[in-house]
Amino acid sequence: MVSLKTPIKTAIPGPTGFPILGLVFAFTSSLTHRTLAELSKAFNAKPLMAFSVGFTRFIISSHPETAKEILSSSAFADRPVKESAYELLFHRAMGFAPYGDYWRNLRRISATHLFSPKRVSGFGVFREKIGLKMVDQVSSSMQHEGIVELVSEGYELLGIFNWSDHFPVVSWFDFQGVRKRCRDLVSKVNVFVDKIIVEHREKRSENTREEAEVSDGDFVDVLLDLESENKFNDADMIAVLWEMIF
Known part of the structure; x- marks a missing residue:
């Protein structure tokens, strides 16, 4: 008998924030980049960290090599829709x-x-x-x-x-x-x-x-x-x- 193991998909770590609002209050400060950097350290999520703001899903990286890989990929070529x-x-x-x-x-x-x-x-x-x-x-x-x-x-x-x-x-x-x-x-x-x-x-x-x-x-x-x-x-x-x- 051969045992087939289904690989377990690990979710990207990150803060859950408030219901519906998500992590919205992190963006009310003029130092949002520092807030997000501290959160990535706290959640051990420097390569990738995920969270939501309203209906928008964010995935960010505080790791230079990971960020470079993302910015070099055509899969991430589109900018977010911003009014x-x-x-x-x-x-x-x-x-x-x-x-x-x-x-x-x-x-x-x-x-x-x-x-x-x-x-x-x-x-x-x-x-x-x-x-x-x-x-x-x-x-x-x-x-x-x-x-x-x-x-x-x-x-x-x-x-x-x-x-x-x-x-x-x-x-x-x-x-x-x-x-x-x-x-x-x-x-x-x-x-x-x-x-x-x-x-x-x-x-x-x-x-x-x-x-x-x-x-x-x-x-x-x-x-x-x-x-x-x-x-x-x-x-x-x-x-x-x-x-x-x-």
Whole structure:
């Protein structure tokens, strides 16, 4: 007689939290990462720790090698559905787009035309020369055009613990005002980034074809060149450029 043993599946360790709410109060602090690190030690769960917040299941790692393995796997390519990211990044930017053809297309464009070794090395000397000038220009632009307020508001909204992400019933009411703030910010971003695109279009129309061929242009010009090929519309370009500003 052969004895067949069914392997026992061991649950990932972690705190149970409160009924329905789960571990929600760990996210009400500005030092959530420290709270979670301490919990992983307490439950001997540094490689992997599991818990729930509302209807959302979390699995985190406080171990570098395990985290690296997770981040390198396409199985974990999709970002969590987060209301503020969905609203602020125009439902389509690369950072929170679902893994698929659209995401791969944006990644290819960025890797080829923005972060390619040739382009990075080719502008090395140029970056060195204008470094201080760039800092001055950014500082002046932030004061006069309000970029800093837009970006700061965006980061705050992306980082805030939004109850609507984890409790569907709460999302109907937008108690924290996250959705309203996101939409107010998006309307301002639309105006600001659209102005950049319009300025580039006007500059390109003024240049001769020979001048355009000599100059590589910047990333906005790259997107405009790829507009027809990749069926990019203005909303797509605004989303990508806003994400690059972040």
